[in-house]
Amino acid sequence: MTSTVFKSYPLENDLEMAALILAGLPAAVLRRVGAFLGVRPTKVGSIVNINEKTLERRLKTRARLKPDESERVARLMRIISRSTSVLESEASARQWLMRPLHELGGRTPLQMAATEPGAREVERVLGRLEHGIFA
Numbered sequence: 001m002t003s004t005v006f007k008s009y010p011l012e013n014d015l016e017m018a019a020l021i022l023a024g025l026p027a028a029v030l031r032r033v034g035a036f037l038g039v040r041p042t043k044v045g046s047i048v049n050i051n052e053k054t055l056e057r058r059l060k061t062r063a064r065l066k067p068d069e070s071e072r073v074a075r076l077m078r079i080i081s082r083s084t085s086v087l088e089s090e091a092s093a094r095q096w097l098m099r100p101l102h103e104l105g106g107r108t109p110l111q112m113a114a115t116e117p118g119a120r121e122v123e124r125v126l127g128r129l130e131h132g133i134f135a
Contacts, residue, residue, distance in 0.1 A: 024064030048072040079113045086130045
């Protein structure tokens with residue numbers, strides 16, 4: 001991945017990301033994800049299964065996410081970064097992430113990124129796009 005969307009996070013280094021996830025990512029990272037997607041942080045919270053009131057409280061107090069929440073956010077960040085790299089622009093990635101795809105059973109990549117198996121399937125689709133394999 002050569003994308004710099006989340007350049008302050010070592011998304012390609014599982015060892016470093018594991019340590020950051022266990023410590024809890026700052027809730028403010030959801031603002032960055034939301035800014036990329038063009039949605040409010042609470043919408044990102046719904047994508048990664050964090051209650052709106054809980055998220056608002058954490059953002060207000062500058063708290064950290066729990067490890068399980070951090071893991072889901074990191075997964076979404078990884079998908080965003082990979083799609084930006086493969087599609088070679090943030091605008092193209094943003095559109096692609098929100099478009100229902102036949103390859104994903106009519107679901108959007110963002111919907112699929114809500115689970116680890118779904119995220120792996122999104123990454124497979126991105127791999128096929130990267131290598132020019134469309135079916």
